[in-house]
Amino acid sequence: MKKVWIPITYLIFIILIIIPLIRIFTGAMGDGWGGFSDALSRPEALHALMMTGLITIVVTIINTLFGVMLSLYLVRAEWLSGKLKQLLNSVLDLPFAVSPIIGGLMIVLLLGPNTALGSLLNDAGISIVYAFPGMVIATLFVTFPMMVREIMPVLQEIGSSQEEAASTLGAYSWYTFWKVTWPAIRWGVIYGVVLTVARCFGEFGAVLVVSGNIINKTQTATTLVYQDVENFNVTAANGVALVLAAFSVGLLLLMEWAKKRKEVH
């Protein structure tokens, strides 16, 4: 049996992952290096990559900050009742369970130009949907659980006694956080950042719905790939896809390294 299963496993791995990667690579280089660089140096491609980069930076910063805070509250806060914590904890997984497109749609329905809240903000000169803020919110919605789910188990495992020990030794909360809690959760946070960044690069559904996919305005790298494919511009689509894939592979390598460091500590 072994003789049959091992080759089948490898075959599936190759068909699902290796061949598409090679296909993207050959597709991007189909018209030579020139075709690849032309595809990337189109103004809309540069703009799309920039949008993806900006969204990634903003989302990762917000997600890290609030992810750490929410984890601390969900695990440590005594002023939240146990039942409320449980509820928050299960609601937190919603973005994992709900399709990103539905997540995007919820934002449009809540903040779109035809809604009360949206028009109010519009009058004040702030547009959320079909603009950068909406895309950030949509990506945040999709990535939010990643940071919290990485940090919470670590906080639960270390327990509160080290922090209590610090407080009996005279340390107040800020000092305790940086000297005691942070070193313990550091690798969890790095892991969460890697996952968040990877997801920001790849997010498609929620952003597509919220952004409206307007060229040179709200188009991201993934939605550009989608549009290039629609326009039968396969070489260009492959080029942008290759850049995204290369970033993801780099991130995964970084994550492996982070994991190893985590085990050392």
Added chain:
Amino acid sequence: MHIEVRNLNKQFGDFHAVRDVSFTIEKGHLIGLLGPSGGGKTSILRMLAGLETPTSGDIEFLGQRVNDLPPQERGIGFVFQNYALFKHMTVFDNIAFGLKIKKQSKEQIKKRVMELVELTGLLGFEQRYPHQLSGGQRQRVAFARALAPEPQLLLLDEPFAAIDAKIRTELRTWLKELIERVGITSIFVTHDQEEAIEVADEIMIINKGRLEQKGTPWDIYKSPETPFVAGFIGESTIIENIGSIHGFEEAAALQGTKALIRPEYIEIGKPGEIGLASAAMEGRVKALHFRGSEWMVEIEAGNAKLITYRSLEKEVLHPGDALSVLVHRAYLFNDNESWIMENKLKEDPMPIYI
């Protein structure tokens, strides 16, 4: 008075963990909080430390009410049950933690840490991480860390619970000596009566959130004030019908009176061996258990089952052997009161002088 606690109460939801506890502690004393698990001992300790807020009641250190002070400002050292060492810091940094917060100079910190490292016998281990130490060493690091900022009160939560039996005895003696040398008022929590009796100057027995009795180990052993204390400290057998024990027939007159008899209150011998024959009764060996340094003997006498110990030096008994059993005293209690009664027949009503 160093520490004074008045009418302390703590409720966790519906659970009344600590009920109306009041006590005072003198400076320099080593106090053991003893009682069954889940009895509220740790809650009392955590309230003293400020890690838990009392539902009602006052806590005073040196005459000053500290209820509203956070743990950071109470000047206490706390040794946690699992030690709670900072995992990512070396032994040196762990001990130096409290000193760094006080913004002491590098030289001062180094001097104090090395002093404590030497005091706790950890010399040469300063650069190790907690996971590279044995249980006993970790406990000593926790102890040194708590002592470093020179607290006025040291609180220890089950300090020996996680250490194996052999080292535990060693560490107990070490800790008692060290606390005496440093001269710091200390309170430790334990569920092990042997530990409390051996280490503490004074014991407080806590049961179901109440303070049952406070006193020196000898006082508590000798004159327990409540049936719980009598049953908890030392070994004992409860006798329902006290009338069946020779010498205590009078006590049976009071309705609902039960007796608690400790092994050391009982003297046994082959028939005729016991001097005060008139106070002894007949019995039979039910079973024998070897306990390392002595025999534990289960006896049937009257309608009661008693337990006592017998030296290995004496003649070996066998199950079924006839015995003479003398019960010297019993701790008697009913719903209203409790008292200690000596065997009435031991005092010969008609002494004969020769």
